[in-house]
Each structure stands twice: as structure tokens, then as C-alpha cells.
Amino acid sequence: xxxxxxxxxxxxxxxxxxxxxxxxxxxxxxxxxxxxxxxxxxxxxxxxxxxxxxxxxxxxxxxxxxxxxxxxxxxxxxxxxxxxxxxxxxxxxxxxxxxxxxxxxxxxxxxxxxx
Amino acid sequence: xxxxxxxxxxxxxxxxxxxxxxxxxxxxxxxxxxxxxxxxxxxxxxxxxxxxxxxxxxxxxxxxxxxxxxxxxxxxxxxxxxxxxxxxxxxxxxxxxxxxxxxxxxxxxxx
Numbered sequence: 001x002x003x004x005x006x007x008x009x010x011x012x013x014x015x016x017x018x019x020x021x022x023x024x025x026x027x028x029x030x031x032x033x034x035x036x037x038x039x040x041x042x043x044x045x046x047x048x049x050x051x052x053x054x055x056x057x058x059x060x061x062x063x064x065x066x067x068x069x070x071x072x073x074x075x076x077x078x079x080x081x082x083x084x085x086x087x088x089x090x091x092x093x094x095x096x097x098x099x100x101x102x103x104x105x106x107x108x109x110x111x112x113x114x115x
Numbered sequence: 116x117x118x119x120x121x122x123x124x125x126x127x128x129x130x131x132x133x134x135x136x137x138x139x140x141x142x143x144x145x146x147x148x149x150x151x152x153x154x155x156x157x158x159x160x161x162x163x164x165x166x167x168x169x170x171x172x173x174x175x176x177x178x179x180x181x182x183x184x185x186x187x188x189x190x191x192x193x194x195x196x197x198x199x200x201x202x203x204x205x206x207x208x209x210x211x212x213x214x215x216x217x218x219x220x221x222x223x224x225x226x
Contacts, residue, residue: 042218056213106158
């Protein structure tokens with residue numbers, strides 16, 4: 001009965017490196033959402049995915065950021081050539097399929113620190 | 116493009132008194148509203164929700180009020196307890212699970 005699992009919990013990268021954040025949704029959930037929380041700010045929507053499909057990526061920065069949710073395996077949020085401004089907590093959430101107005105279940109987040 | 120706004124970054128109340136957290140939204144297409152609670156180093160957890168067809172929903176000490184004409188909702192916690200101290204996020208969605216969050220209000224309940 002595991003909840004939404006995110007790993008790693010903490011990730012340290014130097015400027016210019018790549019960061020890969022993983023999210024395994026709750027069992028039976030096929031919708032995944034990524035949010036970013038900058039220091040002293042709220043949760044900013046980034047992307048909404050279903051299996052093998054990006055439904056809404058309106059919150060994703062135009063460059064360096066990408067997300068996927070393959071048929072098998074976890075959802076991945078990838079940040080290429082990280083910069084200090086990417087330092088934030090990244091939260092993943094999931095919801096069941098074929099539902100509307102369903103509450104989201106969040107993971108504990110990945111804290112990304114860019115040195 | 117902040118569609119959901121929580122204008123009070125912090126709120127402090129005495130134990131036993133009422134806590135009122137406010138939230139405003141700009142998108143009239145939002146039809147489902149939620150409150151989440153977040154402790155440090157944890158992900159947000161769902162607290163209570165309300166559909167746009169209602170104006171009030173109550174769950175124990177927590178009540179959410181929705182004023183559609185004013186595009187405003189509020190969360191009332193009564194009586195407030197020290198364990199309620201957390202950051203509270205207001206969220207709204209447009210019938211498609213695409214949820215938008217406010218900036219959060221940090222509630223401190225003093226014993």
C-alpha cells in the first residue's frame with residue numbers, strides 16, 4: 001500500500017550537470033503531475049502526464065526541462081545543464097485513471113541543490 | 116499568471132481559537148477547490164475539498180466556504196490546535212485534474 005515514491009530525496013548537482021528525478025505513482029494511478037516549490041514560494045505546476053503521453057506541459061520551462069512517463073517504470077523529470085536557480089523542492093503527485101476532480105496524492109519530494 | 120492567490124503568507128492564532136485562511140482565484144472556469152496541508156520536509160496532504168455546486172463543506176474541525184461570485188474561498192479551523200501548525204495551500208482545478216496551487220499560508224497555533 002505504498003504511496004507516491006520519489007527518489008532521490010536529496011540531490012546535489014554542480015552547475016552544468018544533469019538532474020534526474022524519479023517518481024513512482026501510487027498503485028493503480030496512471031496520472032502523474034510534477035510541481036516545483038522554490039524557497040518561500042508556493043507550488044508551481046510544471047507538467048501533467050499520463051502513461052506515454054504529456055497532457056499539459058504549460059508550466060515547464062522552454063529549455064533544459066523534460067518529463068516522461070513511460071509505459072513501464074517511473075516518471076522521470078529531467079533537467080539538463082542545471083543552474084543555481086533550479087535549486088528547489090520538486091514534488092510529484094498522482095491520481096487514479098478515468099476520474100475528474102480527484103484529489104492528488106503527493107510524494108515527499110526531491111530537494112535539488114545546485115552548487 | 117497566478118490564478119490562485121493566497122495573500123497572507125502567515126497567520127498566528129491562539130490554541131482554541133478559530134483560524135481563517137483565505138484564498139482568491141481569477142479563473143471562473145475552476146469548478147473544484149481543495150485545501151492541502153504541508154509539514155516541513157513532507158509532501159502536501161489533502162485536507163478538504165468543495166465542488167462549485169456547493170458553498171460549504173464541513174469535516175470535523177475543518178470547514179471550507181466557497182463564494183463563487185467573489186471568487187473567494189476560505190478554510191476555517193475551529194478550535195485550532197498546535198498540531199495544526201503547518202503551511203496550508205489552496206488549490207483549484209478546471210474539471211480536468213490540472214490543479215493550480217496558491218503560494219501557501221503558514222499557520223502557527225500557539226499553546
